[in-house]
Amino acid sequence: MSTKSIIPVFDGHNDVLLRMHLSSQQDEDIAFINGKTDYHIDLPKAKQGGLVGGLCAMFVPSPTSKADDNGDFLPPLQSDALNTTMAMAATLARIEKRSLGALKICLTAADIRNCIAAGSFAAVMHIEGAEAIDPDLDALHILHRAGLRTLGPVWSRPNIFAYGVPFRFPSTPQIGPGLTDIGRALVRTCNELKIMIDLSHMNEQGFWDIARLSDAPLVASHSNVHALTPHSRNLTDDQLDAIKATGGLVGVNFGVLFLRQDGRKDANTPLEMLVRHVDYLVDRVGIDHVALGSDFDGTTIPAAMRNASDLPKLIEALRDSGYNEAELRKLGHENWIKVLARTWGQ
Known part of the structure; x- marks a missing residue:
């Protein structure tokens, strides 16, 4: 494969901390x-x-893997969620210390840029589902x-802040109520603290x-793309338009459930299906508002891309679809850094 295929990728979502937490x-x-x-x-x-960093999720699984009659998962207790979240945060901190500079926890956009320049993995601490918060x-x-x-205030289950959208296919995201009063307070406080609010897993009302x-x-x-x-779990055109209007961003999920027209959990899914979602998003919201959000270690991805080491295959598929080097850099990492810098007030 050509060396020009190595485009630095800053990724919007991974669940490796949970996998480590659950590992024996x-x-x-x-x-x-x-x-x-x-x-x-x-x-x-x-x-x-070429994966230079990403949002490292701290996600607390539901106490049971079975959904209720409405397809909803139960949230964990706040005390259990806080303990588990703290354990994953501690794991990330230990890795930073033990890696001797190979991984750094980033607090600013400048931190991310410096990590990319130095060849360190730029880890951003992220919560997926805010059950740990009182x-x-x-x-x-x-x-x-x-x-x-x-x-992210919710995963795909209700909590005290909002109603997470359940996993349903085919279905619109218009399932359940929106923010609670506590949820509105959470959003306002995140704005004050300059914490990015992640809308993935949020239902349409929320x-x-x-x-x-x-x-x-x-x-x-x-x-x-819901269309x-x-x-x-996918976004309607109206939601995409709202994201564009605020200068926001969509990170494309690699999960085959969200790529395939038939909604099947089939790893035999060509990378072209992923490229198709990128193309639609770029056409709808513009190249400056699209990036990658792999969901590595949290979902079934196309077998053609076994893990992060195969990211150049996706970059090559995007290049074959007509994206030039400047556009690939935007999709790969520049758009994420830009939106985080704006959100964090830098």
Whole structure:
């Protein structure tokens, strides 16, 4: 493969911290640093594929894997969620220390740029589903001081802040109510603290509630196009237009559930389907508002791209679709850095 294929990629979503938290392997931190894992992401795979960093999610699974009669997952208890979130945050902090500069927790856009220049993995601490945060938002302030810079109020389940959109196909995202009073307080406080609010997993009513309330760019870190794949997790054209109007961004999810027209969980999904979603988004909202949000280590991705080391295959597919080098840099990392800089007030 040509060396020009190595475009630096800053990625909008991965779940590697959860995989590490659930793993029974001893000394998981060192395994991640040295690459002795079967994860989509570890440091050697990232280096090989040009993955220069991303939003590292702290997600707390539901207490049961089974949904209720409405297809909704139960949220974890706040105390359990906080303990688990703290454990994942500690994992990221240990990796930063033990990696001797190979991974850095980034608090600013300048931090991300400096990591890319130095060849370090630029990790941004992210919460996916805010069950760890109490109604008074005390934990939000403490987590922000600890390095939290982006937050999704919900995963695909209801909590005290909002109603996460369940996984349904075919379905619109218009399922359930929007923000609660506590949810509105969360959005306002995130704006004050300059924490990016992630709209992926938000149902449509919650999306519009945040759009009316937030003063930051609208960002969906790992979501795709509903017009192409009518999954409840994907974004409608009206939502895409609202994201564009605020100077926001959509990170394209690699999950086959959200790429395929039939909504099947089939890894035998060609990369062209992923490119098709990128093309639609670029046509709809413009090249400056589209990026990548892989969902590595959190979903089934196309078998042609086994893990982060294969990111050059996607870049090559995008190049074959007509994207030039400047556009590939925007899709790969520049758009993410730009929207984070705007959101963080830098």
